[in-house]
Amino acid sequence: MNILVINCGSSSLKFQLIDAVTEELIAKGLCERIGIEGSNLVYQPTGKEKVETQTPMEDHTQAIRLVLNALTDEKTGVVKSLSEIGAVGHRVVHGGEKFASSTVITDEVIQGITDCNDLAPLHNPANLIGIAACKELMPDTPMVGVFDTAFHQTMPKEAYLYGLPYEYYDKYKVRRYGFHGTSHSYVSKRAAEVLGQKYEDLKLIVCHLGNGASVSAVKNGKCIDTSMGLTPLEGLIMGTRSGDIDPAIIEFIAHKEGKSIDEVMALLNKKSGVLGLSGDLSSDFRDLQKAYENGDEAGIRTMETFAYRVVKYIGAYAAAMNGVDAICFTAGLGENSPFIRDMICNRLGYLGVTLEEEQNAKRGEDLIITTPQSTTKVLMIPTNEELAIARETFALVNQAG
Ligand code: AMP
Secondary structure (H helix, E strand, C coil): EEEEECCCCCCCEEEEECCCCCCCEEEEEEEEEECCCCCCCEEEEECCEEEECCCCCCCHHHHHHHHHHHHHHCEEEEEEEEHHHEEEEEEECCCCCCCCCCCCCCCHHHHHHHCHHHHHCCCHHHHHHHHHHHHCCCCCCCEEEEECHHHHHCCCCHHHHHHCCHHHHHHHHHCCCCCHHHHHHHHHHHHHHCCCCCHHHHHEEEEEEECCCCEEHHHCCEEECCCCCCCCCCCCCCCCCCCCCCCCHHHHHHHHHHCCHHHHHHHHHCHHHHHHHHHHHCCCCCHHHHHHHCCHHHHHHHHEEEEEEEHHHHHHHHHHCCCEEEEEEEHHHHHHHHHHHHHHHHHCCHCCCCCCCCCCCCCCCEEEECCCCCCEEECCCCCCCHHHHHHHHHHHHHHHH
16 A cells, blocks of 8 residues: 655645555655745655656645646656555644544544644644645545654653643643654664564663754653653754753843843744854754864864763663663764764763774664674664654554555
8 A cells, every 4th residue: 555644844745655565665755835936846756867846836735736746647657546545644743642642534633633733833733734635635545643742642740741830731731742753663663673672671762863853761662751842942952942941041031132932932943052052153963063073163062062962861861761771863963973973972981882983984774883792782773754654554544444
């Protein structure tokens, strides 16, 4: 069965068509600038030439229509008709406490996702638009929602509650939810396979280090803590997001700079992180790494502060699990930068971590990058959120069928 995986943002849409049985990627692509002048579709059928089309896309329905046309096109298409797409899997960012696992999308589920809009005002409405567009264009094709928050729903109360008046949890569900769950789940399961050990027997720490970044503690096959919170702003220092700060800083900056709360929040989301810390040098770790290597002070302070925060979370989660068997690196930076893995692992001597330099220099495949003597193993596992969404969708549609 072919599964169309859709990841809908406010003005963009990423898609992949995956054969759920062979797990082969059939085609992938991206619609950009939806609803904005200069929209374009990049469509890449596997093994064939990439097709780029500049074409107006007024809304997401039109974008999905163009994607479906590309997939079924006589010349560049990969399926004869839409009936060859067995199901659609949607990435949904926030499932609140309602969705602890993926689910077949019904009207009730759509209402449930809508109820979580408050918790992810930038993301959930966009995800819902994608769902509505597919419903309109492919009314008979089953759809599944796969939530970024679901994997973390196993966290115990002590990990997800904040030190706030409990009534805010009761009334508004203010608590830690965590994100990147599909990636943390995929990578931690894959790590168990690579280690040749039972998932249920392991204590794992997953470092998803990309433009957005988070760490999770996975004990005996269940997430027990994660660094992102009510929103994806908490935790590690990210591309442009601050991560953990003293909450009093918000008021302090608002007073000093004459800014509103909304303005300070925009600053914390878009102008902070490694971008802000480097004095606007870059939010891209490749530039910052170069600056570090060139001895640039801004590059050095930024990379060291970023790495230190990751090391701190690893220590906290090793303590939370009373030990750790393996640490996994994934996502853009975690997968592609031996430099950052080295910088972090160098500070983990107390866990008996010894990197195997030759292994750490490699790319692109699942790797154990520590020596056989290393007490705690370190792995590099490329994440594949789309494949994970396709798997979940296939399993649920099969079950329902
Ligand atoms: P993601 O959000 O997972 O796509 O990751 C994006 C981040 O990965 C960006 O900050 C990139 O700079 C970083 N990245 C990608 N490739 C490399 C690389 N070869 N070295 C260092 N950072 C990289």
